[in-house]
Amino acid sequence: MPSPHSPNQNQLLAALTPAEFEPLAALLERVPLALGEVLYEPGGQLQHAYFPTTAIVSLHYVMASGASAESVGVGNEGVVGIALFTGGNTTPSSAVVQTAGHAYRLERSKLLQEFNRAGLMQRLLLRYTQALITQMMQAAACNRHHSIEQQLCRWLLLTLDRLPSNELVMTQELVASMLGVRREGITEAAGKLQRAGLISYRRGHIAVLDRAGLETHACECYAVVKKELSRLLPDVRSGQDIAATVQ
Incomplete structure (x- = not known):
């Protein structure tokens, strides 16, 4: 069982092998996230990636009128800040804490350094990005038809x-x-x-x-998202297991 505050509470970090996690251990900073705290502003340069453990972060798109809607939520299954490793570095949406808790943050240059090693972390982040896109697409369809x-x-x-x-x-x-x-x-x-x-x-x-x-x-949208998350990010007990499945 993870300790009350442990990187292993985040499923992506927990899936890393000891050899993959060791270089990151000293670079991860545990931070409290307060309800309503804004991690990213639209168009702002992202400085850190956040791996939530007990917090949930909502990615919002804000219209010119001030109206907004969530495009996707990120909790202990993922990471906030995919633009850092996909090459965009900025995003038109905002990232706001929906549920207070904690996360581990990683400075952008350190994340890129780890991503560019082309190891397990890179494969996990790419798989998670695909799962995130699925959630966004399903939410758009759900909001329109259900x-x-x-x-x-x-x-x-x-x-x-x-x-x-x-x-x-x-x-x-x-x-x-x-x-x-x-x-x-x-x-x-x-x-x-x-x-x-x-x-x-x-x-x-x-x-x-x-x-x-x-x-x-x-509606069927929840089951679709759940199935895709399970397919792309299997719930395994050790990094060795997911290392074998994420290829």
């Missing part, structure tokens, strides 16, 4: 997958901002799920009471 209730179920399930408990500290206003819908729509959808006994909501706390029921109410 009901707010289905979108809320998908979002809740993906968030739960990144948390150690079944409770989220989240206001309806924030959820509405994540999905890019009106607060009234979230209120109505959450009310239906609560009456069905799937969730409970009180003063900014959402607790999932029946996960299986929530999955039943969700």
